[in-house]
Amino acid sequence: MTNIHRFVTNEADRRILRDTKGIGTDRTRDAIIETLKARGYLKAVKGELHPTEAGIELIEKLPPELRDPVTTAKWEMALGLIAEGKMPPASFDDMIRKMCCALVEGMKSVKFDLSKMGAQQEVDAKPRSEIDHTLPGHGQPCPKCREGTMTGRRLASGKRLVSCSAYPACKHTSWID
Template sequence: MSYQVGQKLTGGVARLRETETTPPKRFTDGTLISAMTSIHRFVSNEADRKVLRDTKGIGTERTRDAIIETLKQRKYIVRGKGGYLEPTNLGIELIQRLPRELSDPVTTAKWEMALGLIEQGKMTRQQFDAMIRGNATKLVEALKGVKFDLDRMGIKAVEDKPRPEIDETLPGHGETCEKCRKGRMVGKRLPSGKKVVGCSNFPSCKHSKWID
């Protein structure tokens, strides 16, 4: 991206010169681990920076490698040219659509700090439980309104298929299953027009009879 910079010359005359910005380098496995350790450097809010410094970043020395591998396995990131990690459309869509709290490193950092307060006797288990439940409830409600671009995520939409209708008039409906002796036979009319009576204990019992 190009932009203009003002340059003051001798005699008080100003001149504009055009230059270009350079994007930051992508992470490698090693530099990403370093960034996770010093995640506070990427946060502008000073209070949040302090929280992240106190909790020593995202994850621990033992878990950071595993976190990156999980991101690769779930196809949120891939290794590109030169060993640099690149986000996939799936990963980008996920981060852009999810509530900010789920992608904000400060969220889990605050939970970690709360656990430390319990250890110090400054917070009770009941208070921590109430905090987590409140946060989880708020996130679940926020997720109900999230709509993902399935095409961008590489996921095929599942079309709603017509379901069979219960037909109590079919012979054998309501009778005890003669095979497992636990379930009841249920009469159903399929979208195709076929009729069947099957055990309610499915899939443990797959006994069924087609009705002519």
């Protein structure tokens, strides 16, 4: 991730990746790799990382913007400019929101080969909670910190709750029923 510029052919993009010292930060790189390994997208073979069949399927189906390491580098550059006071946060927020909306629309028609994506869950795999927009309080400002937004969740157990999006800074949760 630090030397990703070696795999980019466009010289301007290569320069961006060199200037930003790759993608991710020292703090996040190890965690990202471990998450990808835990989810079955990467495996370590003799000290080298290799994509799994699920990893290849995911990368092949993602939109070009999300496959391109330059996208992440540009985001990190923009965040650096915000930190230096050279870019208003609202500009970055607007750009990210527009891009995310376009990406979500584009992904609606994508069909994954679930057999490659590990659709057969392991017996001890923990099911994930699902976001439920219909729960009372979903989308409302957090009553505790007033910075986060409450997100409705329906757990695999059937229990329902709304919790603050500012987690872990704010751990406010309200159970429903």
